[in-house]
Amino acid sequence: MTIKTTWQTKAFTELSLNQLYDVLKLRIDVFVVEQTCFYPDLDGDKNLLDRHPQTLHLLGYQAEQLVAYLRILPKGQNYANNISIGRVVIANQARGGGLGHELMTEALSLCQQHYPNEEIKISAQQHLKSYYQKHGFTQISAMYLEDDIPHIAMLRN
16 A cells, blocks of 8 residues: 655745654654764755755655655755755655655656756765666766765756
């Protein structure tokens, strides 16, 4: 049985305290604990990223539990000339049923709606290259280490 996912898109100031807590917990559970990668998930003062007024937070809920998340950053945040999608995460218990593809489809639709015809640049974990290729991204860099995890830069026109 497939559980229906409901999607919400919010600016940082629209997130409830519970939503913010759930987002941060999901990101830490996967990116810090599961991937044993100790890095500061909360953004520093250099860029606002999460808190930027144009950043879009996409939240996916199943049975009132946050199971999917990503953020869309405007130009000038991660990249000077490109919008960006990042912090793409699916809860461990929700993997394997295509939710990641559903999340990316939602994200690309939001990008087109809010940033029509803009190129999207991402820093992707290298092992997810084919996942992103299925959504129109092309590798544009050699492998590099980000927080000791192999990554590649990818672009979608």
